[in-house]
Amino acid sequence: MIRTLGLALAALALAAPVAAQDQAAKAELRQRAPNEEIVYFVLPDRFENGDPKNDTGGIKGDRLKHGFDPTAKGFYHGGDLKGLTSRLDYIQGMGATAIWFAPIFKNKPVQGPKGDESAGYHGYWVTDFTQVDPHFGTNEDFKAFVDAAHARGMKVYMDIIANHTADVIRYRDGDANGYRYRDKANFPYSRRGGVNGPAINAGFAGEEDPQPSNWDKLTDPTWAYTPYVPKGEENVKVPVWLNDPIYYNNRGDTNWVGESAIYGDFVGLDDLATRHPRVISGMIEIYGSWIERFGIDGFRIDTAKHVNPEFWRAFVPAMERIARDKGIPNFHIFGEVATQDVDPALTARWTHIARLPSNLDMAFAAAAQRVVSGKAGTDVLARLFDDDPLYLGGEAGALNLPTFLGNHDFGRFSMFVKQANPGISQDELLARVMLGNAMLLTLRGVPVIYYGDEQGFVSDGNDQLAREDMFPSKVAVYNDNDLIGTDATTAQANFDRNHPLYRQIATLTEVRKATPALYAGATVSRAFSDKPGLYAVSRIDPETAQEVVLAFNTSTQPVTQRIAIEPRSLTFKPLAGQCALAADAPGSLTITLPPFGYAVCAAQESNVRSQ
Numbered sequence: 307m308i309r310t311l312g313l314a315l316a317a318l319a320l321a322a323p324v325a326a327q328d329q330a331a332k333a334e335l336r337q338r339a340p341n342e343e344i345v346y347f348v349l350p351d352r353f354e355n356g357d358p359k360n361d362t363g364g365i366k367g368d369r370l371k372h373g374f375d376p377t378a379k380g381f382y383h384g385g386d387l388k389g390l391t392s393r394l395d396y397i398q399g400m401g402a403t404a405i406w407f408a409p410i411f412k413n414k415p416v417q418g419p420k421g422d423e424s425a426g427y428h429g430y431w432v433t434d435f436t437q438v439d440p441h442f443g444t445n446e447d448f449k450a451f452v453d454a455a456h457a458r459g460m461k462v463y464m465d466i467i468a469n470h471t472a473d474v475i476r477y478r479d480g481d482a483n484g485y486r487y488r489d490k491a492n493f494p495y496s497r498r499g500g501v502n503g504p505a506i507n508a509g510f511a512g513e514e515d516p517q518p519s520n521w522d523k524l525t526d527p528t529w530a531y532t533p534y535v536p537k538g539e540e541n542v543k544v545p546v547w548l549n550d551p552i553y554y555n556n557r558g559d560t561n562w563v564g565e566s567a568i569y570g571d572f573v574g575l576d577d578l579a580t581r582h583p584r585v586i587s588g589m590i591e592i593y594g595s596w597i598e599r600f601g602i603d604g605f606r607i608d609t610a611k612h613v614n615p616e617f618w619r620a621f622v623p624a625m626e627r628i629a630r631d632k633g634i635p636n637f638h639i640f641g642e643v644a645t646q647d648v649d650p651a652l653t654a655r656w657t658h659i660a661r662l663p664s665n666l667d668m669a670f671a672a673a674a675q676r677v678v679s680g681k682a683g684t685d686v687l688a689r690l691f692d693d694d695p696l697y698l699g700g701e702a703g704a705l706n707l708p709t710f711l712g713n714h715d716f717g718r719f720s721m722f723v724k725q726a727n728p729g730i731s732q733d734e735l736l737a738r739v740m741l742g743n744a745m746l747l748t749l750r751g752v753p754v755i756y757y758g759d760e761q762g763f764v765s766d767g768n769d770q771l772a773r774e775d776m777f778p779s780k781v782a783v784y785n786d787n788d789l790i791g792t793d794a795t796t797a798q799a800n801f802d803r804n805h806p807l808y809r810q811i812a813t814l815t816e817v818r819k820a821t822p823a824l825y826a827g828a829t830v831s832r833a834f835s836d837k838p839g840l841y842a843v844s845r846i847d848p849e850t851a852q853e854v855v856l857a858f859n860t861s862t863q864p865v866t867q868r869i870a871i872e873p874r875s876l877t878f879k880p881l882a883g884q885c886a887l888a889a890d891a892p893g894s895l896t897i898t899l900p901p902f903g904y905a906v907c908a909a910q911e912s913n914v915r916s917q
Contacts (some may be wrong), residue, residue: 331459335603338403340638340664341705341752341825343461344815346402348390348757349714350410350442351427352775356388363440365415373415373425373441376780379770380424382415385777387443391451394458396801400760400808401815404461404638406606408714410448412439414472414542428714428773429465430608431472431575434544435592445599452600461603463638464596468589468617469609470575474539475551477531477558485558485574487566488530493557498528513581521583527551531558547588555579560612568614580617590621594628601632606708607662610641611652615660622661638752640664640708646716648672648686650693653707657698667707667751674711675719677841677860678742679726684841684860688834691750691843701828709751711742711759717768718756720790724764736762736790737902740810741858744882744904747814748856749843750829760808761800762790776800817881817906823847823854824906832869833857833897840865842897844872854881855907859899866898875909882906 355361361384365372375381387410397405412434413426429439438448452462477485479499488500495510497503506526527533533551543549555577560570571577578585596602605625610618622639629637641662643653650669656662673690676682694704711719723738724730730738739762746753758774764787765772774784779796789795791806802808818824827845834841838861845854853875859865873892878885883905889895899905 328457332456335403335456335459335461336634336636338461339636339706339826340604342819343404343638343752344402344747344818345404345406345463345708345752345754346397346400346757347406347710347713347754348397349385349408349428349773350387350390351383351385351408352773353385353757354389354393354777355384356386356390356392357443358384360386360441360443363415365440369425370416370423373427375425376775377782379773379781379783380427382425382427382441383775383779383781385775386441387438387447387451389777391447391454393801394454394460396803398458398460399803400755400812401819402460402755403819404463404603405455406463406604406754407465409465409467409608410438410442411435412437412544414474415441417473424770426472430467432467433472433474433542435548436544436595449600452602456601461638462600463604463606464602465606465608466593467608468578468580468593468621469612470572470577471543471548473571473574473576474535474542475533475554475556475576476536477533477556479532480558485531485571487558487561487570489557489565490569493530495524495529498526499530499532516581516583518583524582525552527554527556529556531556545588545592547584553579553582553585553588567612572609572612577612580613586617586620589617590624593621593625597625597628597632597634597637601634603634603636604638604640606666607639607641609644610660610662610665611643611656615656618660618662622663638664638706640666640706642666644668644715646672648676648690650690650696654693654696654698657703661698663698664703664706664708666754667709670707670709670749670751671711671713671716674742674745675722676726677838678719678738678745679723680738680838680860680862681726682838683836684834684839684858685836687745687749687841688831691829691831694750694829705750705752705826707751708754709746709749710754710756711746712765712772713754713756714773715768717772718759718763718765720759720762720764721766721772732788732790734902735764736806739790739807741860741902741904743807743810744814744906745858747811747818748824748845748882748906750827750845753818755811758800760811761794761802761805762792762807763796763800764788764790814882821847821854821881821906821908822849823852823908827854832871833867838862840867840869840897840899842867842869846872853909855885855895855897855909856905857883857897857899857907858904859902862901864898864900864903866896868894868896871895872909877910878907879910880905881908 362372369375409429509523785797823845832842885907
């Protein structure tokens with residue numbers, strides 16, 4: 307009895323410092339602004355299998371029932387929340403301060419036409435917005451994951467969808483071309499199946515009237531097609547209101563332009579009528595509850611540009627208010643406004659018309675891919691940052707843009723570099739990828755590292771071809787790839803902390819976190835050209851005015867070039883790479899870099915403060 311009591315008291319004594327550390331970590335992370343984060347993006351299904359018992363999600367039958375087939379790139383492979391939690395030390399070890407993961411809500415396990423089926427391993431075919439998909443674990447597993455991340459001072463960003471649900475609704479009428487988009491001019495809400503059809507929805511005053519009393523008159527969803535829910539799936543969606551076709555646009559498949567980009571089904575997925583007051587309030591209830599229940603720290607919004615801007619103008623303030631009430635003052639919301647153009651106008655436009663606080667910086671990814679591949683001059687990056695005033699909040703708002711090099715949709719950065727340089731050697735590929743990493747982790751924005759990039763993964767393409775397993779893979783088209791910087795393949799586990807890319811990222815993240823100019827500073831262009839070569843900028847600490855010079859050589863030849871700097875910056879300390887230790891004269895500094903080299907050079911603070 308006495309021994310038992312003694313052990314219990316000892317355990318409490320040991321637990322007390324740990325609990326105090328947990329509270330301190332949580333308090334610290336709540337105070338960090340979005341631009342201070344370094345984000346690691348992961349697909350839970352492809353990261354680590356912590357519980358093989360949930361591989362089939364508790365569903366009986368074959369792979370077309372439960373969706374599990376670790377040999378097929380388009381099916382579940384077994385990764386889950388317990389596995390992700392077990393690898394937090396690995397993720398934090400490379401300097402990540404926040405984790406963003408693909409949606410973990412319950413999905414339709416398998417969908418698609420016969421012979422071309424695939425599974426919802428990616429998380430974007432949601433049926434139940436209130437539960438974790440059983441392939442990934444339980445809501446309790448999710449809470450354990452969030453608590454474990456918070457105890458380490460790491461934030462958790464959820465990937466959310468308001469544009470669509472899984473493909474459940476069917477149409478009774480179509481033609482040889484399938485379910486082509488049927489527009490509002492030819493298929494108004496007031497007629498069934500077209501302008502010549504019988505009258506329906508009498509009294510509905512149109513979508514611009516937001517009053518619930520107006521929308522109560524929209525009761526017949528057969529304005530374009532005749533939607534129905536197949537037998538056995540009448541109640542598959544949660545919350546229950548999602549099962550009624552009246553809350554969907556029911557106009558057929560989007561063709562990605564014009565009206566259809568908002569109202570069309572996204573590759574057959576059921577497109578929600580996001581102008582409907584019930585849909586707006588319902589989505590606020592759904593996602594607000596995840597903040598309230600689990601205390602998460604941010605949302606990445608999938609397919610944001612396929613939802614009408616008015617929806618986001620209601621949704622975003624509601625989420626921010628719920629987060630503040632929960633004690634989360636810096637809730638980070640960023641949308642996906644997909645483009646592969648270097649022009650930032652589209653992503654910037656959506657920060658204004660939809661009041662999205664931030665968007666994934668697609669233009670940065672496109673620019674970095676071209677510049678580092680040697681297929682564009684460094685002026686592409688200079689012009690990109692010159693356009694930062696276009697964003698909501700201007701240059702300060704641009705600091706919160708999540709930047710990335712490649713992702714699960716477009717493909718990996720290494721793939722773009724390799725495709726742009728046929729026959730490239732492994733050494734050159736590694737050097738160019740490292741150059742891209744240096745840009746990602748030191749230039750303005752919130753860097754997002756795509757899982758596996760730190761282990762040298764090289765995708766064969768986009769989408770399913772860029773979603774390799776970190777644990778030993780059984781997918782042939784993954785396992786035949788030559789990885790960068792290692793003799794390993796994806797047929798074995800890839801959590802090597804000695805991998806040169808992991809080590810580089812870990813080094814640069816520490817530099818970034820210790821240097822306010824890199825996460826909060828203004829960007830001043832110093833050198834660029836319409837050809838590969840030197841790209842140099844200064845980042846200026848907003849508090850101390852300390853200058854940090856960033857220099858990158860995108861060419862195959864060494865460069866030596868004098869650049870303008872702040873006259874007060876007289877001596878420098880290298881934070882990464884090699885730097886001249888002194889200015890040539892007040893206002894002038896010589897930069898020397900090898901091919902694909904980079905340097906981070908901080909003016910000594912004593913120089914700054916003495917002026």
